Amino acid sequence: MRRLKMIRIAVSVLFLVASILYAVVGSPAVASLAADVQISLSLMSVSIGVTLFWVVATFFLGRVYCSSVCPLGTLIDGIIRLTRPGRARRSFAYRHARRFRFDVVLIYAVGIVFGIGVTTIMLEPWQVFRNLVGVWYPSQGEAIALHLGVGTVTGLICGIVSLLTIVITAYLRGRMWCNEICPIGICLSAVASRSQMRIEIDPDKCINCMKCEEGCKSECIKVVSRYVDNSRCVRCFSCISSCPNDAIRYQSGRNRVSTPMMKRVDSLS
Numbered sequence: 001m002r003r004l005k006m007i008r009i010a011v012s013v014l015f016l017v018a019s020i021l022y023a024v025v026g027s028p029a030v031a032s033l034a035a036d037v038q039i040s041l042s043l044m045s046v047s048i049g050v051t052l053f054w055v056v057a058t059f060f061l062g063r064v065y066c067s068s069v070c071p072l073g074t075l076i077d078g079i080i081r082l083t084r085p086g087r088a089r090r091s092f093a094y095r096h097a098r099r100f101r102f103d104v105v106l107i108y109a110v111g112i113v114f115g116i117g118v119t120t121i122m123l124e125p126w127q128v129f130r131n132l133v134g135v136w137y138p139s140q141g142e143a144i145a146l147h148l149g150v151g152t153v154t155g156l157i158c159g160i161v162s163l164l165t166i167v168i169t170a171y172l173r174g175r176m177w178c179n180e181i182c183p184i185g186i187c188l189s190a191v192a193s194r195s196q197m198r199i200e201i202d203p204d205k206c207i208n209c210m211k212c213e214e215g216c217k218s219e220c221i222k223v224v225s226r227y228v229d230n231s232r233c234v235r236c237f238s239c240i241s242s243c244p245n246d247a248i249r250y251q252s253g254r255n256r257v258s259t260p261m262m263k264r265v266d267s268l269s
């Protein structure tokens, strides 16, 4: 099970490299595959098959799209590694999900319906990824801006704002962008909350070392309650590889909340 993390990293790096190639040099056959499987592009081209595939995959496996296929997610992971070296990368803690996350989805939907290019360029993960590429390759940034009809100056400003927002949120809160700002991630989280394969803590094996919670960049593990919020989990599998006792697993179905600790306290009194 510890190999899951290595496999996930290998796949995500492949998709990131292919996506960068696609964004920078156009559409050579292999690189365009990375674009063909992106949810945002499928929605924009009204080719619903790709989106449906990822909804079904999320229902069974959780947010594997966010762990391995979306290039922006992989870039955010890279920024977390760069900005939080050593111990700092293991200093996350559980936080409650923002109460009403679907406000972003509403703004995004209104932007699409009324053709407001700025909301698309600032919120849609594929466009935000291309904004970041555009900061280094201004000609690509201009191409996106023209395509969305927002003007090159606005496009450049959006690119810089995207870069700053991504870097600051990654530094402060890990995958906060993916769980509180990205409309695609927020929609997937609604499906992932009921996913069949889940990250679960085995209450009988957990020794409260906190390694999983401190290393969870989605801030979705609460060791004290033996709880993992699978809607926000981006299936990075870091928790599994860091657990010293094989107590947190990727498995089918839920573990029941345990009460043995309470019983133990009772027996001492």
Ligand code: SF4
Pocket (backbone or CB within 6 Å): 065, 066, 067, 070, 071, 072, 073, 074, 125, 177, 178, 179, 182, 183, 184, 185, 186
């Ligand atoms: S939440 Fe959005 S930005 Fe993050 S990995 Fe998923 S699709 Fe990409």
Ligand code: SF4
Pocket (backbone or CB within 6 Å): 199, 212, 215, 216, 217, 218, 219, 220, 221, 228, 232, 233, 234, 235, 236, 237, 238, 239, 240
């Ligand atoms: S619970 Fe956190 S650390 Fe574990 S796979 Fe999900 S996001 Fe990664």
Ligand code: SF4
Pocket (backbone or CB within 6 Å): 201, 202, 205, 206, 207, 208, 209, 210, 211, 212, 213, 223, 242, 243, 244, 245, 246, 247, 248
């Ligand atoms: S890393 Fe494993 S043993 Fe440590 S708190 Fe998490 S589940 Fe428990």
